[in-house]
Amino acid sequence: MGEIFIPERVYNTVMPSRRQFLLAGVAGPLIAATPKYDLIVQGGRVIDASQKMDRVADVAIYGGKIAAIRPRITAAGTSRTQVIDAHGMLVTPGLVDIHAHLSDPKLPPGALLGDGVTSVVDGGSCGADNVDELVKVVQSAPNRARILLNISRGGLSGGKELLDLSKADPVAARSAIERNREWVIGIKARLSRSAAGENDLEALRKARMAADPLRVPIMVHVGNTASPLPAILALLRPGDIVTHMYAPAPHGMLDDNGRVLVEVREARRRGVLFDFGSGRTEHWTWDVAERALAQDFAPDTISSDMTLAGRSDQVLNFPNVLSNFLTLGMPVENVIARATANAARAFPEFRDYGTLRVGATADLAVLEVRAGDFGFVDNYKTRRTGRRKLFATTVLVAGKRVS
C-alpha cells in the first residue's frame, strides 16, 4: 500500500456533476471536485518576488508542497485540513539568510526557525581543518543549512585568520569542499585589515584558486580593507558576493563626495552580488546605506551575519535586520524579495526555496508588520526610530508548522 498513489488523498471521491465535468474541460482533471489540502494559509498578503506576486490570497499546501494560490480556497467538507488565519499579515516564502554563523553550539540553525529563517548559510565560521564538525551541525538542522568554507584552514579562529597568509590553503579548501560537496556551497574570505592585514588581495587570489575549479562562488567580507574596494572587485566574477556592502570608509563603496563608485556599479553590471550583512562591528552605517539607496544602489540580498553575541545586540533576529530597511524607506515587498527570492537565487542549491511557486517545497513564513515606535541601531550605535517592524508569527518547513 505504502508506495501506491491513492487519488482519494488528493480529491474527494464525489463524482463530478456534468457541469463540473464540462468546466474541467478535456485537459482538466478527471475528477473535478474540491481538492483536499493538508493546510491552508488564509487571507494574507502573499508576497513572492519569484513569481512577481503581491496580492491577498490563500495558499494551500499538500504533501509538503505548495499546491495552489488563489483568492479563495475552501477546504473539502470532510477533510482535516489545518487552517492558519493570516488576515492582515504578510505571507512570504520561508526567509533565506545567506550570511550567518552556525558553529556555536548555543546558536544552532534550528534556533533561527522561529524568526522565519528556513534556509541559512554559514559565512565562513570554519575552514578545511574544522569544517567536518559544522557539516554535522548543518546535516542535522531542521532548516536548510549550508556552509561557505573559510579559505583560512582554521576558520575564524579569533578573527585574525588571514594575518598569516600560509593559512589560506586552496588545496586543503578544495578537498574539504569535495568531500562535503552537498553541504559546502562556496568559499568565504574575510578581507578587512583586522582579519587579513595587508594580505587581502593575495588571500582572495587563493580563494579564487579553490573556488574556480569547483565552480562555486566566493563571498568576500569587505570594509576597512588595506586595498581599495575596486582592487578587490576586479578579482571577483559573476555570482561572487560582496558582504558588508555598506561598510563606511576607509575603502567603502562611496567616493569622497558620497557617490557610489563607478567600479561598484560596473561590478554589479557584470553579475557580482552585493549583500547587506548586518553584524555588529564596522559593517554598516545609516549614512552609507541612505546615500547608496538614494543613488538606487540597494542590496541584492539582505543578510544578518548573525552570531551568538548578535542575538542580544543589534542584530537580534532576521526580521529585525529586515526592518532596518523599512526604517530606511524601502517598500516592504522589496525588503522581502531580498530575503527570499533574491537570496535563494544566490546559490543553485537553494533553487527550490525562496519561492511559493506551485510545486515548490512549502517553506513559508507568516510575518506581522507591527506599527509603533521601534528603535534600530547601526554598527556605530547610531539610533533611529522606525514606525514599522516585522515579526515572524508562523513558520512552515516543507508544509509542517515549526513555529
Ligand SMILES: [Zn+2]
Ligand atoms: Zn560573518
